Amino acid sequence: xxxxxxxxxxxxxxxxxxxxxxxxxxxxxxxxxxxxxxxxxxxxxxxxxxxxxxxxxxxxxxxxxxxxxxxxxxxxxxxxxxxxxxxxxxxxxxxxxxxxxxxxxxxxxxxxxxxxxxxxxxxxxxxxxxxxxxxxxxxxxxxxxxxxxxxxxxxx
Amino acid sequence: xxxxxxxxxxxxxxxxxxxxxxxxxxxxxxxxxxxxxxxxxxxxxxxxxxxxxxxxxxxxxxxxxxxxxxxxxxxxxxxxxxxxxxxxxxxxxxxxxxxxxxxxxxxxxxxxxxxxxxxxxxxxxxxxxxxxxxxxxxxxxxxxxxxxxxxxxxxxxxxxxxxxxxxxxxxxxxxxxxxxxxx
Numbered sequence: 001x002x003x004x005x006x007x008x009x010x011x012x013x014x015x016x017x018x019x020x021x022x023x024x025x026x027x028x029x030x031x032x033x034x035x036x037x038x039x040x041x042x043x044x045x046x047x048x049x050x051x052x053x054x055x056x057x058x059x060x061x062x063x064x065x066x067x068x069x070x071x072x073x074x075x076x077x078x079x080x081x082x083x084x085x086x087x088x089x090x091x092x093x094x095x096x097x098x099x100x101x102x103x104x105x106x107x108x109x110x111x112x113x114x115x116x117x118x119x120x121x122x123x124x125x126x127x128x129x130x131x132x133x134x135x136x137x138x139x140x141x142x143x144x145x146x147x148x149x150x151x152x153x154x155x156x
Numbered sequence: 157x158x159x160x161x162x163x164x165x166x167x168x169x170x171x172x173x174x175x176x177x178x179x180x181x182x183x184x185x186x187x188x189x190x191x192x193x194x195x196x197x198x199x200x201x202x203x204x205x206x207x208x209x210x211x212x213x214x215x216x217x218x219x220x221x222x223x224x225x226x227x228x229x230x231x232x233x234x235x236x237x238x239x240x241x242x243x244x245x246x247x248x249x250x251x252x253x254x255x256x257x258x259x260x261x262x263x264x265x266x267x268x269x270x271x272x273x274x275x276x277x278x279x280x281x282x283x284x285x286x287x288x289x290x291x292x293x294x295x296x297x298x299x300x301x302x303x304x305x306x307x308x309x310x311x312x313x314x315x316x317x318x319x320x321x322x323x324x325x326x327x328x329x330x331x332x333x334x335x336x337x338x339x
Contacts, residue, residue: 028295035198035298043198051191082244086273087191090295 005148012139013151019136020155024129029092030155041144045137048130051091055126058084059119066115077115078107084122095125181308182206186216186241186253187271196240196271196296203301205238213241213248213256222260236266238308242294243272243279251283258287269304271296 019025029044036043062080065073085100099122106114140150183205185196193209200207210216217223220234239257241250250270258264267289272279280291292300 031295031297032195035195035202040198047191047194047198050194054189054191079246083189086294087189089273090189090191090195 005143005146008139008143008146009148009151012136012143013153015136015139016153017155019132023094024132026092026094026097027155028089032092033153048091048133051087051093052126052130054087055084055096055122059123059126062115062119066112066119069112072110072112072115074107074110074115078104081107088126093126093129096122096129099125180204180206181237181305182208182235183238183240184216184219184236185209186211186213186239186245186250188212188242188245192242192294199296199298199301200240202298203305205301205305208236213245213250213253216241216253217248217256220257220260220263222256222263236263237312238289238304239266239268240292240296241268241270243270243283244274251279251286254283254286254288267308 020029032044032047058080062077065076065080081100081103085097085104088094088096088100099118103115103118103122106118143150181204183200185193185200185207187193187196187209188211190211193211197207197209208219210219214223216239220236239253241253243250250272254268254270257266257268264287268287269290269292270283270288271292271294273294275293283291290304
């Protein structure tokens with residue numbers, strides 16, 4: 001029983017570290033995890049869930065604004081990018097945040113093609129992160145069900 | 157014949173603290189981002205604060221009873237020790253909210269902290285000039301909240317000490333008067 005838990009904990013730790021190393025997550029995600037405790041075991045999952053919903057909503061509305069080449073509402077797109085950058089920054093979604101930086105630059109010079117590329121990229125990145133974090137939360141679940149504690153992982 | 161000093165003339169208030177309850181700061185947080193609201197709420201709860209979160213400056217004004225509607229009933233009991241607001245919000249910005257709060261006689265003493273994801277110096281200056289207590293870069297850190305909390309509690313302690321000192325002086329004054337009246 002103990003070795004099962006230990007093995008799962010090791011898996012969890014390695015997976016989490018890899019997400020940081022591959023640039024999916026940054027230090028802000030660590031800060032989020034610090035705010036979670038036994039009393040609020042779903043805090044991180046809830047925040048990221050809100051984030052992914054936000055992504056979906058913002059991407060849809062920006063897509064609509066970019067739809068017609070002759071009538072692009074860059075102000076709306078800029079507002080969307082600003083919100084996306086803010087929330088990705090708040091949860092530690094590093095890759096998503098970085099795309100937003102490029103996205104804002106395209107917006108500033110009213111480059112519709114560039115915006116569309118960034119939109120596609122941000123869509124890809126948030127969905128990729130969603131999958132990765134789902135796998136991470138699944139591992140957490142397995143640890144808890146096996147009677148173990150979620151390891152505190154130090155990222156340097 | 158000595159005059160009897162009545163307690164009403166002493167005019168000593170028993171309300172020494174504006175804290176919502178002992179050691180518990182009540183913070184009003186304002187942010188249009190649902191992710192940031194969830195985050196700041198948790199941050200503040202972990203820091204042992206009582207939290208009220210609203211999604212716009214307009215709602216914040218409604219909560220404080222400053223929205224111009226004639227409802228000052230019950231707002232005397234509203235004890236807010238700190239307001240934390242996002243800067244960039246649709247409709248009324250955090251800066252405009254700050255101004256409205258500083259214009260109000262009921263709430264101008266409440267410290268207002270501005271949060272922003274953008275490190276724009278003129279913006280920071282403008283907010284501080286308008287009376288903001290502090291300007292925090294997002295994402296806000298646990299250490300930032302702790303620092304705010306500690307500084308507010310220290311300020312409360314100073315106010316409390318001043319009141320106790322004043323009471324002491326008043327008591328000494330009464331004692332002297334009683335002595336002179338040879339009681």
